[in-house]
Amino acid sequence: xxxxxxxxxxxxFARHIREVCNECFAKGEKQYExxxxxxxxxxxxxINELSEATGxxxxxxxxxIREGRISLKNAVNMHYPCExxxxxxxxxxxxxxxxxxxxxxxRSATSARKQSEGADSTGSENTYRIKDRxxxxx
Numbered sequence: 001x002x003x004x005x006x007x008x009x010x011x012x013f014a015r016h017i018r019e020v021c022n023e024c025f026a027k028g029e030k031q032y033e034x035x036x037x038x039x040x041x042x043x044x045x046x047i048n049e050l051s052e053a054t055g056x057x058x059x060x061x062x063x064x065i066r067e068g069r070i071s072l073k074n075a076v077n078m079h080y081p082c083e084x085x086x087x088x089x090x091x092x093x094x095x096x097x098x099x100x101x102x103x104x105x106x107r108s109a110t111s112a113r114k115q116s117e118g119a120d121s122t123g124s125e126n127t128y129r130i131k132d133r134x135x136x137x138x
Contacts, residue, residue: 031056032064039075046077066093 006013006021013021020028034054039045042053051058062080064070072078072090079088084098094102 028060031060032069035061035064035070039070043074044077045075047080050078 002015003012004015005011006024008020008024008027011021011023018025031054035050035056038050038053042049045053047058047061050056050061058081061070065072065078065080079090081087082089082095082098083093084102085095087095087097089095092099
């Protein structure tokens with residue numbers, strides 16, 4: 001039997017399918033239902049209004065959205081925060097600005113590594129690297 005402490009309440013429980021105890025899971029489901037009920041009645045709500053009205057944290061509501069349990073398709077004013085900067089977004093984990101900045105940093109780090117490998121290279125340009133395997137998939 002796999003025993004663990006519930007990350008929400010700290011009680012000891014038998015971890016099978018869920019990562020929280022049965023009581024916390026039931027509490028979470030009630031929160032989810034209250035979010036759905038409020039959204040059905042108030043289609044133009046924002047995530048802050050939903051959180052205030054239901055008592056469910058923005059973090060938990062964002063989790064429901066990312067899990068696909070709450071759809072933003074009909075909720076035109078609903079946004080959740082970017083994981084990096086907190087800017088409001090409607091899909092993914094990062095806003096376009098943070099995504100572009102991250103890609104630029106990756107390109108910069110990759111080019112710097114290629115330059116340093118080029119200086120240290122002993123003519124082994126036929127070496128198959130894991131990043132080449134990743135690039136082949138795209």
